[in-house]
Amino acid sequence: xxxxxxxxxxxxxxxxxxxxxxxxxxxxxxxxxxxxxxxxxxxxxxxxxxxxxxxxxxxxxxxxxxxxxxxxxxxxxxxxxxxxxxxxxxxxxxxxxxxxxxxxxxxxxxxxxxxxxxxxxxxxxxxxxxxxxxxxxxxxxxxxxxxxxxxxxxxxxxxxxxxxxxxxxxxxxxxxxxxxxxxxxxxxxxxxxxxxxxxxxxxxxxxxxxxxxxxxxxxxxxxxxxxxxxxxxxxxxxxxxxxxxxxxxxxxxxxxxxxxxxxxxxxxxxxxxxxxxxxxxxxxxxxxxxxxxxxxxxxxxxxxxxxxxxxxxxxxxxxxxxxxxxxxxxxxxxxxxxxxxxxxxxxxxxxxxxxxxxxxxxxxxxxxxxxxxxxxxxxxxxxxxxxxx
Amino acid sequence: xxxxxxxxxxxxxxxxxxxxxxxxxxxxxxxxxxxxxxxxxxxxxxxxxxxxxxxxxxxxxxxxxxxxxxxxxxxxxxxxxxxxxxxxxxxxxxxxxxxxxxxxxxxxxxxxxxxxxxxxxxxxxxxxxxxxxxxxxxxxxxxxxxxxxxxxxxxxxxxxxxxxxxxxxxxxxxxxxxxxxxxxxxxxxxxxxxxxxxxxxxxxxxxxxxxxxxxxxxxxxxxxxxxxxxxxxxxxxxxxxxxxxxxxxxxxxxxxxxxxxxxxxxxxxxxxxxxxxxxxxxxxxxxxxxxxxxxxxxxxxxxxxxxxxxxxxxxxxxxxxxxxxxxxxxxxxxxxxxxxxxxxxxxxxxxxxxxxxxxxxxxxxxxxxxxxxxxxxxxxxxxxxxxxxxxxxxxxxxxxxxxxxxxxxxxxxxxxxxxxxxxxxxxxxxxxxxxxxxxxxxxxxxxxxxxxxxxxxxxxxxxxxxxxxxxxxxxxxxxx
Numbered sequence: 013x014x015x016x017x018x019x020x021x022x023x024x025x026x027x028x029x030x031x032x033x034x035x036x037x038x039x040x041x042x043x044x045x046x047x048x049x050x051x052x053x054x055x056x057x058x059x060x061x062x063x064x065x066x067x068x069x070x071x072x073x074x075x076x077x078x079x080x081x082x083x084x085x086x087x088x089x090x091x092x093x094x095x096x097x098x099x100x101x102x103x104x105x106x107x108x109x110x111x112x113x114x115x116x117x118x119x120x121x122x123x124x125x126x127x128x129x130x131x132x133x134x135x136x137x138x139x140x141x142x143x144x145x146x147x148x149x150x151x152x153x154x155x156x157x158x159x160x161x162x163x164x165x166x167x168x169x170x171x172x173x174x175x176x177x178x179x180x181x182x183x184x185x186x187x188x189x190x191x192x193x194x195x196x197x198x199x200x201x202x203x204x205x206x207x208x209x210x211x212x213x214x215x216x217x218x219x220x221x222x223x224x225x226x227x228x229x230x231x232x233x234x235x236x237x238x239x240x241x242x243x244x245x246x247x248x249x250x251x252x253x254x255x256x257x258x259x260x261x262x263x264x265x266x267x268x269x270x271x272x273x274x275x276x277x278x279x280x281x282x283x284x285x286x287x288x289x290x291x292x293x294x295x296x297x298x299x300x301x302x303x304x305x306x307x308x309x310x311x312x313x314x315x316x317x318x319x320x321x322x323x324x325x326x327x328x329x330x331x332x333x334x335x336x337x338x339x340x341x342x343x344x345x346x347x348x349x350x351x352x353x354x355x356x357x358x359x360x361x362x363x364x365x366x367x368x369x370x371x372x373x374x375x376x377x378x379x380x381x382x383x384x385x386x387x388x389x390x391x392x393x394x395x396x397x398x399x400x401x
Numbered sequence: 402x403x404x405x406x407x408x409x410x411x412x413x414x415x416x417x418x419x420x421x422x423x424x425x426x427x428x429x430x431x432x433x434x435x436x437x438x439x440x441x442x443x444x445x446x447x448x449x450x451x452x453x454x455x456x457x458x459x460x461x462x463x464x465x466x467x468x469x470x471x472x473x474x475x476x477x478x479x480x481x482x483x484x485x486x487x488x489x490x491x492x493x494x495x496x497x498x499x500x501x502x503x504x505x506x507x508x509x510x511x512x513x514x515x516x517x518x519x520x521x522x523x524x525x526x527x528x529x530x531x532x533x534x535x536x537x538x539x540x541x542x543x544x545x546x547x548x549x550x551x552x553x554x555x556x557x558x559x560x561x562x563x564x565x566x567x568x569x570x571x572x573x574x575x576x577x578x579x580x581x582x583x584x585x586x587x588x589x590x591x592x593x594x595x596x597x598x599x600x601x602x603x604x605x606x607x608x609x610x611x612x613x614x615x616x617x618x619x620x621x622x623x624x625x626x627x628x629x630x631x632x633x634x635x636x637x638x639x640x641x642x643x644x645x646x647x648x649x650x651x652x653x654x655x656x657x658x659x660x661x662x663x664x665x666x667x668x669x670x671x672x673x674x675x676x677x678x679x680x681x682x683x684x685x686x687x688x689x690x691x692x693x694x695x696x697x698x699x700x701x702x703x704x705x706x707x708x709x710x711x712x713x714x715x716x717x718x719x720x721x722x723x724x725x726x727x728x729x730x731x732x733x734x735x736x737x738x739x740x741x742x743x744x745x746x747x748x749x750x751x752x753x754x755x756x757x758x759x760x761x762x763x764x765x766x767x768x769x770x771x772x773x774x775x776x777x778x779x780x781x782x783x784x785x786x787x788x789x790x791x792x793x794x795x796x797x798x799x800x801x802x803x804x805x806x807x808x809x810x811x812x813x814x815x816x817x818x819x820x821x822x823x824x825x826x827x828x829x830x831x832x833x834x835x836x837x838x839x840x841x842x843x844x845x846x847x848x849x850x851x852x853x854x855x856x857x858x859x860x861x862x863x864x865x866x867x868x869x870x871x872x873x874x875x876x877x878x879x880x881x
Binding site for chain 1: 806825861881
C-alpha cells in the first residue's frame with residue numbers, strides 16, 4: 013500500500029485531534045478528516061467547564077489527569093485555550109439536595125476528587141457572590157474552565173506543527189476495509205491508511221455502521237447561555253448538587269450559564285432550537301446561586317450535541333474484530349476528560365501500555381447482555397440516590 | 402410564580418412598521434385572529450415612528466410621514482388586530498412560538514403562521530475615529546429627528562449614500578441645527594442615472610428636491626463622490642475629514658477636506674434584519690441589491706419554512722411603500738393558506754397589489770443602486786481600524802485569524818470574538834464578512850452568523866421575573 017497514511021482519523025473534535033496529535037508526534041504519517049472546521053461542534057460550543065463535581069465517578073481518575081493537561085496546555089499543546097484554574101462549589105439549597113450532595117461528593121472523593129463538604133459560611137468565603145439559602149456546599153480546589161471556542165484555533169496550529177495532513181471541510185461518506193488497511197471515502201476519492209480512528213462524537217453511530225458495527229449512541233441537546241460583559245460578580249465555578257448548573261465568569265466579564273438543560277435538535281440538524289422554559293429555568297437557577305447576575309443582559313443562547321452510550325461511559329478502544337481500527341468518543345463531560353482519554357488511546361496505538369485502562373466498546377455491543385462494569389466504574393445502576401430534587 | 406398562560410392566534414406578526422401593519426390588517430380583514438408585536442410603544446416602525454407619549458409634532462413641522470404614521474396607527478386601532486406594544490421579542494421557536502419580554506414579564510404567543518417584518522439595520526463601513534462619541538448612523542439620526550425633534554449635534558456633517566443624506570441634512574436645518582457639509586459617495590452622474598427610476602415616485606422625488614432646495618438655501622456645501630476618511634478629536638468628534646473617492650467608494654487620493662463638527666451622521670446603506678428567518682433556519686441567499694443575505698421567498702413572502710412569511714426591509718431592502726405592499730400580500734397569503742380566502746378572490750386581490758409593487762420596482766431599484774454594498778470600501782479599511790466595537794477587534798486581528806485558518810464567519814467569530822458583544826454582530830457583521838470574502842472568494846462561502854436567541858439582548862431581571870426556588874423545574878440529575 014504505497015502512498016497510504018499510517019493513520020486516518022475521522023472527526024476533528026478534541027478526541028480525534030488529540031489522537032492525531034500524539035500519533036503524528038510519534039512519527040505516524042497522519043491524516044485527519046473533519047466535515048466542517050476543527051472543534052466547531054461539541055468541542056467548541058460546550059461550556060468549557062473543567063470540574064470534578066459534575067464528572068462521573070468512573071471518570072474521576074481520568075478527569076483529574078485531563079485537568080492537569082488542560083492547565084498545562086501551553087506546554088503540551090503549544091497554544092492557549094484560555095484555561096483558568098480556580099475553586100469550584102457544588103451547592104445544596106434543600107435537604108434533599110444536601111443528601112444528594114453528601115452521597116455524590118463522598119463517591120467522587122473515594123474516586124480521588126479532593127472534594128470537601130463545607131458550611132454555608134465557608135462557601136461564602138470561597139465565593140462572595142453567593143446568594144442566601146445555601147445549606148451545604150461541596151468545595152473542590154481542582155476546578156476551572158477553558159474558553160471552548162478557542163479550542164479549534166489552538167488544535168489547528170498544533171496539528172499543523174505536528175505535520176498532520178489536515179482535511180477540514182471534507183465530509184467522509186464511508187470507510188471500506190481493504191487488504192492492508194482502510195479506504196476513507198471522500199468527494200475527492202478514497203484516501204488510504206493502515207490504521208483508522210473514528211472520533212465523530214454523536215455521529216459515531218453511523219461511523220461504526222460503516223464497518224458493520226451496531227453501536228447505539230444517544231444524542232443530548234445541551235443548552236447554554238452567555239451574558240454580555242459585566243463587572244465581576246463571581247470568581248469560582250458554581251454548580252448544584254444535581255449537576256444541572258454550571259456557572260462561571262470569564263476574565264473578559266461574560267458569564268456562561270449551563271448545566272445540561274435540554275433544547276431540541278438531532279444529528280441531522282444539530283442543536284436546532286432553544287426551549288424557552290428550559291432556558292428560563294436554567295437562568296433562574298443561576299440567578300438564585302449568584303443574585304448579582306440579574307443585572308446582566310442575556311447576549312446569546314445556543315445548543316450543542318453531546319453523545320451518550322447506553323451506560324453513559326466512554327467508547328474508547330479498539331473496534332472488535334477489526335484490526336487497527338479504533339473508536340474514541342462519547343465521553344460524558346468529554347471536553348474535560350477528552351485529552352487524557354485520547355492520549356491513552358494514542359499510547360495503545362503506539363504500542364505502549366496505556367497508563368489507565370481504556371473503555372472498550374465490547375460491553376455495548378451484545379444487545380441482550382446487561383451492561384458490564386468497566387474498570388473501577390460505578391455504572392448508572394449503582395446510583396441509588398433519588399432522581400428528583 | 403409560574404410562566405404566564407400562552408396567547409394563541411391564527412397569525413403572529415412581529416414588527417409594526419409599514420410591512421407588518423399591512424400584513425396584520427390584511428389578514429385580520431380576511432378573518433384571521435392576529436397578534437401584532439413590536440418593541441416600540443406605538444405602531445409605525447422606524448419610518449412612521451410616533452413621538453413618545455405626551456408629545457406631538459408641531460403643526461408647522463408635520464410632513465407626509467407624520468400623516469402616514471397617524472393613518473397606520475388609526476388603522477390598527479380600528480381593526481380587530483390585537484396590538485401588543487413594548488414587547489421585546491427575544492425567542493421564536495417551533496411552528497410557531499414567540500416569546501417576548503413585555504411590561505408584565507415574559508409572555509409566550511402561539512400561532513401556526515408567523516410574519517417577520519423586522520426592518521433593516523444600518524451598514525457602516527468603519528474608518529479611523531468611527532467609534533468616537535458624536536458619530537451616529539444616518540438612519541439613527543432620522544429616528545432622533547422624528548421621535549424627539551433632536552438634532553445630532555450643534556454642527557453636523559451628514560455623510561454616506563442614498564436619499565437619507567438630503568432628508569437628514571434638511572431636517573437638521575429645519576430643526577435649527579447647522580450642517581457643515583453633506584458628503585455623498587455618489588456623484589452627480591449617479592443621481593442623474595437614478596432620476597428615471599426616482600421619477601416613478603413623483604411624490605418622493607418632489608420631497609427630495611424640496612430637501613435639496615433647503616440645503617441650497619442654507620448654503621450647505623455638498624461634496625459629491627467623497628467619503629469620510631477620519632473623525633478627529635480628543636474625546637469626541639471635533640473634526641470630520643473627507644476625501645475624493647472612486648465610483649466604488651474607495652479613496653483615490655486628492656485633497657482632503659476638513660470640517661469642524663461635533664456630530665457626524667453617516668450610513669452606507671441598509672442591511673435586512675433577517676434574524677428571525679435565520680433563527681428558524683429558513684433558506685437564505687446573498688442578494689447585494691436587496692442589501693445582503695435575504696430569505697428565499699415566493700412572490701407572497703412565503704419562506705422555505707412552512708407557515709413563515711418575511712416582508713418589508715427585514716427581508717429585502719426596498720423602502721416603505723414596497724414594504725407595505727409586500728406586507729399586504731403576505732397577510733392575504735396567510736389568510737388564503739389558512740383557508741379563509743378562496744383561491745379566486747385571493748388571486749384577484751393579490752393581482753392589484755402585485756401590480757402596485759411592480760410599479761415601485763424601478764424606484765426601489767434606483768435607490769438600491771445608490772445604497773448598494775461597496776466591497777472596495779471594505780478592502781480599503783486601514784489595518785489598525787476597529788471593526789467590532791463591542792469586542793475591540795481590528796482589521797489586522799481579523800486578517801491574522803484568516804491567516805490562521807478561519808474560513809467562515811462563525812469560525813472567525815470563535816477565533817476573534819468579533820460579533821460576540823451586545824450588538825450581536827449587527828454593527829460589524831457586514832464588514833467582517835466582507836473582509837473574509839476578499840480571502841475566500843465570495844460572501845456565499847463566508848456564510849452568515851448562525852441565528853440564535855435572544856433576538857435582542859434582554860435583561861435577565863425582566864426575563865426571569867420573580868420566582869421561588871421550589872418552582873424551578875430542575876430536571877432529573879445526571880448519572881453519577
